Amino acid sequence: MRVLGISAFYHDSAAALVEDGRIVAAAQEERFTRKKHDSGFPHRAVDFCLERAGVGLEEVDSVAFYDKPFLKFERLLETYLTFAPRGFASFRMAMPVWLREKLFQKDLLHKELRKHGPDFDWKNRLLFAEHHQSHAASAFYPSPFEEAVILTMDGVGEWTTASVAIGRGNSLEMIKEIHFPHSLGLLYSAFTYYTGFRVNSGEYKVMGLAPYGQPRYRDLILEKLVDLKDDGSFRLDQSYFDYCTGLTMTNGRFAQLFGGPARRPDEPLTPRHMDLAASIQAVTEEVMVRTSRHLATETGQRNLCLAGGVALNCVANGKILRDGRFDGLWVQPAAGDAGGALGAALTAYHRFHGRPRAVNGGGDAMAGAYLGPDFGQAEIERRLAAAGAKFSVLGEDETLQAAARALADGKALGWFQGRMEFGPRALGARSILGDARSSSMQKLLNLKVKYRESFRPFAPSVLGEDVSDWFELEGDSPYMLLVADVKKERRRAMTEAEKALFGIEKLNIVRSEIPAVTHVDYSARIQTVHANTNPRYHALISAFKALTGCPVIVNTSFNVRGEPIVCTPEDAWRCFMGTDIEVLVAGNCWLAKEDQDPALSLDYKNAFELD
Numbered sequence: 001m002r003v004l005g006i007s008a009f010y011h012d013s014a015a016a017l018v019e020d021g022r023i024v025a026a027a028q029e030e031r032f033t034r035k036k037h038d039s040g041f042p043h044r045a046v047d048f049c050l051e052r053a054g055v056g057l058e059e060v061d062s063v064a065f066y067d068k069p070f071l072k073f074e075r076l077l078e079t080y081l082t083f084a085p086r087g088f089a090s091f092r093m094a095m096p097v098w099l100r101e102k103l104f105q106k107d108l109l110h111k112e113l114r115k116h117g118p119d120f121d122w123k124n125r126l127l128f129a130e131h132h133q134s135h136a137a138s139a140f141y142p143s144p145f146e147e148a149v150i151l152t153m154d155g156v157g158e159w160t161t162a163s164v165a166i167g168r169g170n171s172l173e174m175i176k177e178i179h180f181p182h183s184l185g186l187l188y189s190a191f192t193y194y195t196g197f198r199v200n201s202g203e204y205k206v207m208g209l210a211p212y213g214q215p216r217y218r219d220l221i222l223e224k225l226v227d228l229k230d231d232g233s234f235r236l237d238q239s240y241f242d243y244c245t246g247l248t249m250t251n252g253r254f255a256q257l258f259g260g261p262a263r264r265p266d267e268p269l270t271p272r273h274m275d276l277a278a279s280i281q282a283v284t285e286e287v288m289v290r291t292s293r294h295l296a297t298e299t300g301q302r303n304l305c306l307a308g309g310v311a312l313n314c315v316a317n318g319k320i321l322r323d324g325r326f327d328g329l330w331v332q333p334a335a336g337d338a339g340g341a342l343g344a345a346l347t348a349y350h351r352f353h354g355r356p357r358a359v360n361g362g363g364d365a366m367a368g369a370y371l372g373p374d375f376g377q378a379e380i381e382r383r384l385a386a387a388g389a390k391f392s393v394l395g396e397d398e399t400l401q402a403a404a405r406a407l408a409d410g411k412a413l414g415w416f417q418g419r420m421e422f423g424p425r426a427l428g429a430r431s432i433l434g435d436a437r438s439s440s441m442q443k444l445l446n447l448k449v450k451y452r453e454s455f456r457p458f459a460p461s462v463l464g465e466d467v468s469d470w471f472e473l474e475g476d477s478p479y480m481l482l483v484a485d486v487k488k489e490r491r492r493a494m495t496e497a498e499k500a501l502f503g504i505e506k507l508n509i510v511r512s513e514i515p516a517v518t519h520v521d522y523s524a525r526i527q528t529v530h531a532n533t534n535p536r537y538h539a540l541i542s543a544f545k546a547l548t549g550c551p552v553i554v555n556t557s558f559n560v561r562g563e564p565i566v567c568t569p570e571d572a573w574r575c576f577m578g579t580d581i582e583v584l585v586a587g588n589c590w591l592a593k594e595d596q597d598p599a600l601s602l603d604y605k606n607a608f609e610l611d
Contacts, residue, residue, distance in 0.1 A: 001353060002059065004049060005345025007066040007134075007337050009105065011037045011200055014338035015045035016371075016422075017053050017060075018345040021355060023142065025052035026371040026422040028338045031567040036608070037201060038564075041112040042341075048373055050116070057117030060125070064348035065109060066340030067131035068158055129347040131157025131340065132308070133165075133174060135332075138343030139307035140167035141350060141357060142365040143330040149301040151291060154308035154336070155185035155200075164295060167305070170350040170357040181244050182235045184287055185310050187226065190241060191280040193249035195273045196263030207315060208456045210281035211521040212506060213274030217258065218282045224257060226283060231298075232291025269455075271502060281315065288316045289323055296325035303328040307343070311335040311481070312424065314525050318483040321475075333369040333479035334423035342422075368533030369479060370429055372420030375569055380416075380587040383569040388600050391589040399588045400536075404543035406583045407435050407553060412449050414558055416572040416586040417536050421565070425480045426557035427527060428461060428537030430565050430572075432581060434516060434554035436460055441516035441554055443508070448580040451605045452561040455507060457525065460517035461555040463541050464528040470514070470552055471526055480527040480555075486512045491522060516554045527555060562608030578604020 005016040008029075016026035025048060030036055032044035050057060057063075110122045129137070135152040150165040150172075161183035164176040188206070189199045197205045222228055227235045238244060240254040248262075255261050263273060292304060304326040306317065312335050321329050332339050349355050375383070377393075384391055394402060406413050413433045421427045432449060434441040446454050459480050460470075467473055473484040491512045498509050512518040531538040545551040558566045560579060566572045569586050576584040576591065577600055584591040 001061050001349065001355060002053065002055065003345040003348045003353075004046065004057070004060045004063045005066065005341040005343070005348070006042060006046070006063060006109075007340040007344070008041050009039055010337060011039045012336055012338040013039055013042040013045070014334070014341040014422075015042045015049045016342035016345050017049035018342075018349050019053055021349060021358060023342065023365060023367065023371060025049040026334070026342050027373065027420065028422070028564075030564040031372065031420065034564055034571070036562060036564050041109075043112070043115065046116055052373075057113065057120050060120075062125050062127050062348045062352070063109075063113060063120075063122070064127045064129055064344035064352075065105075066129060066134040066337070066344040068128050127344075127348050127352055129344045130160075132160045132163040132177070133172070133347055134340040134343035135307040135335075136163065136165040136167070136174065136305075136343070137172055137347040137350070138334070138339040139305035139311075139330070139332040140165070140172055141170075141346040142332070142342075143167075143303075143305050144360060144362055144364050145303040145305070145328055145330065146359050147301060148303035148305045148328070148330075149295050149299045150305040150307065151295060152306075152308040153184050153288070153310035155189060156180045156183055161185060162291075162308075166299065166301070170355065172347070172351065178233060181238055181241070184234070184284060185308070186241075186243055186249070187236060188280055188284055188310070188313075190243065190249040190254070191276060194254065194258070194262045195276055196265050196267060196269075198265075199249060203309070203312075205453065205456065206277045207281060207313060208519075209269070209274055209277040210315070211278070211519055211523065212455060213271065213276070213278035215279040215282040216275045217279035220257070221279055221283050226287075228287060228290070230290065231294040232287055234287060284310070284313060285316045285319050288313070289319050292320045293323065293325050302326060303330070306331045307335050307339065309336045314481045315483045315523070317481055318523075321482060322484075330364060331479065331481040333366060333421075333425065333427075333481065335481075336424065338423065363532075366422075368530075369421050369423055369425075369427055370419040370534065371422040373567060374419040375587070377587045377589075380569045380589055384573060384586065384589055384591070387570055387573045388597060389573055389591055390595045390597070391591045394588050394590050396588065399585060399590065400540050400543045402590060403540055403583070403585050404547050407433060407544055408547050410435055410438055410441070411582040412441075412445060412580065414572055414576050414581045414584040414586075415537075415540075416558065416566065416569065416584070418534070420567055423479070425527075426555065426565055427478070427480065428529060428534050428555060430558040430567070431555050432558050433461075434458075436514040436516045436552040436554050437548070437550055439508075439510045439515045444580070445554065445556060450556065450559075450561055451579075457519045458517055458554045458556050459525040459527055460514060460552045461527045461529050461537070461541060463538065463545065463551040464530045466545075466551040467526065467528050471524060473526060476528045476530075477526045478528055478530065478533065480525055483523050483525050485522045486514065486518050486524055490514065491518075514550070514552050517552065560604055560608060574602060575604065578602035578607065
């Protein structure tokens with residue numbers, strides 16, 4: 001049995017295909033269209049999934065959509081009626097789009113699906129799951145647990161902003177919900193907006209900025225904005241926000257409470273903005289930890305699964321893990337809306353069609369999240385040659401040894417190998433790599449390769465068997481969704497003068513043996529690398545360890561600021577030629593920057609709209 005899952009029309013559109021319970025393929029539309037957070041119908045992602053399975057749409061048993069549009073429309077109408085006449089301008093802008101497209105989304109889906117299969121029986125094969133049901137399914141069904149409690153938190157689905165479900169076998173029961181407008185995701189996004197970053201993409205920046213500040217506004221947020229209960233449930237005082245009816249996230253009362261207007265994106269960051277980031281991060285962690293503690297006590301479950309956009313807050317995830325209330329914690333790597341496509345497919349397969357679920361013998365069913373397109377060696381060579389690239393083809397071992405040596409020599413290395421990752425993190429298939437021991441690598445990658453803010457941290461990839469020797473983590477973090485501290489014995493003692501530094505001044509202080517991946521609070525967003533899910537990446541880090549004694553390298557996504565992660569060899573070539581990446585390794589093709597035709601260089605710094 002085959003089920004195609006689709007998420008679309010909000011942000012991060014995606015498609016996923018499940019065949020007899022196995023996840024065959026999954027990809028975001030943005031990777032193909034090169035439009036960040038593409039919200040359109042995922043035609044190219046659908047084509048890829050069908051091609052990967054070797055089938056046409058007519059051979060798919062069901063197509064499942066990740067939410068229920070009519071419930072969303074109901075929420076929009078009720079919200080405007082509740083707040084009327086305030087927000088009429090926003091209502092006037094939103095209604096025509098909803099009436100023209102979204103209210104009749106079933107017909108729109110039919111129209112778009114006909115482009116893939118004119119004879120597809122959409123009346124009997126098109127199914128709809130609720131938004132949070134899709135999220136919960138994406139977290140539980142691929143997890144390694146036979147039973148678990150599932151916590152989903154995001155901005156908003158149809159009505160739900162936070163939900164709890166219990167998963168057993170192939171069943172998934174939703175047991176508890178918090179409804180709009182009370183939303184932890186929207187609260188975090190409000191501070192993202194207020195500190196001058198873009199909602200739905202800048203939340204990572206707020207999380208990365210938080211360690212530079214102090215949580216001076218934490219108590220004020222809990223006193224004025226959030227009525228937080230002991231069990232983690234909460235309500236927000238809507239008099240400080242504008243997201244229900246307006247065109248901004250916050251209002252004048254919010255600005256007055258926190259001492260000034262929202263920061264413009266072109267304005268410098270100040271210690272106040274860092275303190276605001278630290279404060280909302282602290283509140284988010286408090287909500288998530290309180291909620292998880294209560295769920296452990298209330299349900300008696302020993303395993304916890306997380307999904308929804310808030311589950312990408314890896315700092316909070318690390319706090320939940322260290323809190324120790326659960327034996328097992330598993331986070332869906334595509335926890336945001338893209339993962340809803342997979343969740344919809346799994347919901348249809350297990351719940352609608354009643355098919356059994358097989359737990360994957362201690363591992364998860366995501367195949368390391370390597371679920372996207374791949375390219376054979378001959379095809380990589382053909383595509384690179386057509387683009388004008390100059391390269392040599394090395395043997396397997398020669399490629400690994402040369403790449404390890406380049407890293408040890410301090411070079412920034414583009415690494416394009418195997419199947420593309422599903423989700424927002426590069427996990428060693430579409431990555432830019434560097435030497436974690438370098439004190440200048442973070443600044444080099446941020447300013448000359450990624451073209452992004454200097455404060456943003458980079459993640460370490462570490463051999464799974466060595467993680468506990470370098471980080472305060474017992475266990476695995478294969479999807480870069482847990483933060484843990486660098487081991488004390490790997491840290492460098494700070495001088496009194498260094499301890500007195502504040503904000504961005506902290507950035508260039510060497511804190512450990514691996515300064516390029518050690519954040520200012522000694523933390524790191526860890527990816528454990530395993531030979532069974534990515535043997536080539538594991539072999540590369542092993543070769544680097546043999547050269548240097550260090551099993552840790554820098555891993556950041558293969559893209560620049562505002563660009564989707566690269567998908568094809570041509571995408572990798574363009575990014576290589578538009579940045580200061582010194583070496584590109586695509587399959588066994590070796591490309592050195594100095595060998596390339598300078599006339600083919602690109603102005604990549606300004607090629608994409610800033611995120």
